[in-house]
Amino acid sequence: MHASDLWVVDGEDLRALPYEQLYRRFRLRIPEQFNIAQSACHRHARTHPHAPAILFDLGNGTSQTWTFGDLWRSANRLSCALTAMGIQRGSRVAILLSQCPHLAVAHMAAYQMGAIAVPLFTLFGTDALVYRLRDSGASVLITDVEQAARVMDLRSELPELQHVVVTDGQITGAHSWDDIMARATTDEFDVVPTSPDDPAVIIYTSGTTGPAKGALHGHRILLGHLPGASLPHEFAPQDGDIFWTPADWAWIGGLYDVLFPALYWGVPVLAHRMRKFDPEQAFTLMERWGIRNVFMPPTSLKMMRQVPSPKSRWRIRLRTLASGGEPLGEELLAWSRHELGLPIHEFYGQTECNLVVSNCSTLFPPKPGSMGRPVPGHQVAVIDENGRVLPPGATGEIAIRRPDPVMFLEYWGRPEDTAAKFAGDWLRTGDLGRVDDDGYLWFVGRADDVITSAGYRIGPAEIEEAALKHPAVVMAAAVGTPDPIRGEVVKLLVKLREGASSTETLAAELQTWVKERVGRHEYPREVEFLTEFPLTPSGKIQRHVLRRREYDRKGVPWPHNIT
Numbered sequence: 001m002h003a004s005d006l007w008v009v010d011g012e013d014l015r016a017l018p019y020e021q022l023y024r025r026f027r028l029r030i031p032e033q034f035n036i037a038q039s040a041c042h043r044h045a046r047t048h049p050h051a052p053a054i055l056f057d058l059g060n061g062t063s064q065t066w067t068f069g070d071l072w073r074s075a076n077r078l079s080c081a082l083t084a085m086g087i088q089r090g091s092r093v094a095i096l097l098s099q100c101p102h103l104a105v106a107h108m109a110a111y112q113m114g115a116i117a118v119p120l121f122t123l124f125g126t127d128a129l130v131y132r133l134r135d136s137g138a139s140v141l142i143t144d145v146e147q148a149a150r151v152m153d154l155r156s157e158l159p160e161l162q163h164v165v166v167t168d169g170q171i172t173g174a175h176s177w178d179d180i181m182a183r184a185t186t187d188e189f190d191v192v193p194t195s196p197d198d199p200a201v202i203i204y205t206s207g208t209t210g211p212a213k214g215a216l217h218g219h220r221i222l223l224g225h226l227p228g229a230s231l232p233h234e235f236a237p238q239d240g241d242i243f244w245t246p247a248d249w250a251w252i253g254g255l256y257d258v259l260f261p262a263l264y265w266g267v268p269v270l271a272h273r274m275r276k277f278d279p280e281q282a283f284t285l286m287e288r289w290g291i292r293n294v295f296m297p298p299t300s301l302k303m304m305r306q307v308p309s310p311k312s313r314w315r316i317r318l319r320t321l322a323s324g325g326e327p328l329g330e331e332l333l334a335w336s337r338h339e340l341g342l343p344i345h346e347f348y349g350q351t352e353c354n355l356v357v358s359n360c361s362t363l364f365p366p367k368p369g370s371m372g373r374p375v376p377g378h379q380v381a382v383i384d385e386n387g388r389v390l391p392p393g394a395t396g397e398i399a400i401r402r403p404d405p406v407m408f409l410e411y412w413g414r415p416e417d418t419a420a421k422f423a424g425d426w427l428r429t430g431d432l433g434r435v436d437d438d439g440y441l442w443f444v445g446r447a448d449d450v451i452t453s454a455g456y457r458i459g460p461a462e463i464e465e466a467a468l469k470h471p472a473v474v475m476a477a478a479v480g481t482p483d484p485i486r487g488e489v490v491k492l493l494v495k496l497r498e499g500a501s502s503t504e505t506l507a508a509e510l511q512t513w514v515k516e517r518v519g520r521h522e523y524p525r526e527v528e529f530l531t532e533f534p535l536t537p538s539g540k541i542q543r544h545v546l547r548r549r550e551y552d553r554k555g556v557p558w559p560h561n562i563t
Contacts, residue, residue: 007026019363030223032195033194034223036107036222037107040222040263044266045071045072049072054270055268068263068266077184079112079189082113085163086162089113091115091139091140092116092138093110094142096143096144096151097167099272102142116199116216118136118202120133122250123537129154133158134158136202136214138161139160141165142165143165152164163175196220197218200217202412213414215408216408216410217408224377225257227375231375232347232358233345236293240319241267242290242292244258245294245296247297250537253325257322283316286314286316292319296323298325298539299540301328302332305332310340316340318341320345322358324346324355326540326541329369329468330369331468333368347375353408357371357378367436367438371442372440374439378406379401380398380441381401383396392434393434393436397447398431399427430446431446446543449547450480452488453488453521458480466513466514469517472496473510475495477493482551482554489524495529510527
């Protein structure tokens with residue numbers, strides 16, 4: 001699909017219109033039948049079978065190019081093999097792989113069978129892995145030798161897990177990918193007819209505020225992501241685009257911000273396994289492959305900013321750079337313009353309803369610190385505790401109105417949690433924000449990250465942004481710590497730039513620095529220097545872990561209203 005197929009409505013190309021008119025006139029076409037594998041792989045394989053789909057950098061100077069024809073034939077053979085194992089429509093197919101072509105094949109095979117894919121993160125610990133496999137009721141797991149060795153020791157805890165398929169070797173008690181593919185007698189498989197609302201994938205939340213929940217999405221998840229994936233990349237796809245993200249393909253950001261929209265458009269995607277993000281390696285990869293479009297998590301961008309003189313060391317050909325998950329701050333945005341020659345387009349979403357707010361310089365000038373404006377096709381507002389829409393300037397909870405093409409169907413096996421996610425027709429994100437007079441949305445903080453101090457409700461975002469402007473600070477988190485008089489006070493935790501010293505003088509300087517920029521009622525009364533932050537598997541700072549530590553450290557009971 002070309003960009004014009006998405007942005008042309010009733011013969012009119014909306015890309016030339018001002019944002020307000022484009023937003024009003026845009027219509028996302030949802031057909032009565034839709035299957036992700038059919039749209040992201042099969043149709044390209046029939047018309048352009050030799051077109052590159054996945055560029056697989058193995059990291060040792062070698063690479064593989066998988067065409068759409070390769071993906072199609074492999075997915076068909078895998079579907080035949082899984083069918084022979086008893087996997088059928090509605091079965092859960094767990095996929096525990098890092099970025100690689102086999103991961104894409106496994107997803108395609110599950111989707112075209114009418115089965116439900118369950119992507120899992122390879123860095124999960126044993127408990128996290130068992131919990132998700134058991135909660136989803138996965139019948140089969142597709143993984144590599146390294147992960148299979150762990151899983152085979154857990155089989156007694158997973159009675160519903162019937163089969164383990166290993167992509168790169170042999171493990172006793174597991175199926176070999178090569179063996180089952182060789183036994184498949186045909187490269188053809190008839191796609192099971194599916195509607196846009198038929199279940200396709202269970203993506204587990206990060207579990208930042210409690211047990212991880214499986215967000216069940218229908219096949220329309222791909223269609224719903226197209227506008228939000230197109231806008232931060234300046235109306236992608238365009239000729240010559242090549243997409244890459246270091247974000248793992250187990251998360252909605254890696255899968256549906258990058259991999260599947262790009263494949264839907266017929267645009268190649270770079271696959272590369274980074275056991276640990278290396279900013280210099282990231283620049284090298286972008287230069288080597290001529291990457292044009294990147295989704296970079298905020299933590300990765302902060303690390304890249306520490307690399308000296310990237311503009312003179314690498315020839316980068318980026319056309320677009322997108323980021324989401326945390327506010328970036330003015331300093332990081334300025335660095336990108338200076339060193340990379342382009343803006344960072346921030347966007348917003350969550351596992352349950354992703355990519356609903358975005359920036360796009362072609363449509364409107366980004367405001368530093370803002371998440372952007374609602375993506376066409378989505379109704380986004382700030383509401384109060386009763387579900388009423390608040391006026392510009394008021395702080396409340398960011399919400400998305402249903403029905404929405406990218407909204408989850410339900411939490412897997414959790415009807416009460418699903419119902420609690422909504423206030424009437426508004427999906428509650430749990431994030432606090434505000435809308436300004438121009439319609440831009442601003443992130444204030446997680447509802448459970450709000451610091452209540454002497455009657456003030458304080459969000460961490462402004463404090464952290466101010467701290468990050470200090471030349472000595474690389475990363476920052478603001479949390480509430482118990483105080484006998486004020487209830488809580490703001491505590492600032494920071495990671496310093498290499499060469500900076502963690503002294504009492506610098507702590508006092510940071511307190512004054514923040515006070516002058518955000519106000520006396522929000523300045524940090526305590527400062528602590530850290531060498532590392534607790535992060536979610538998707539790279540977000542776990543403020544609730546830091547906050548809980550403060551309560552434990554001071555011997556204060558954890559309040560029931562703080563998750």
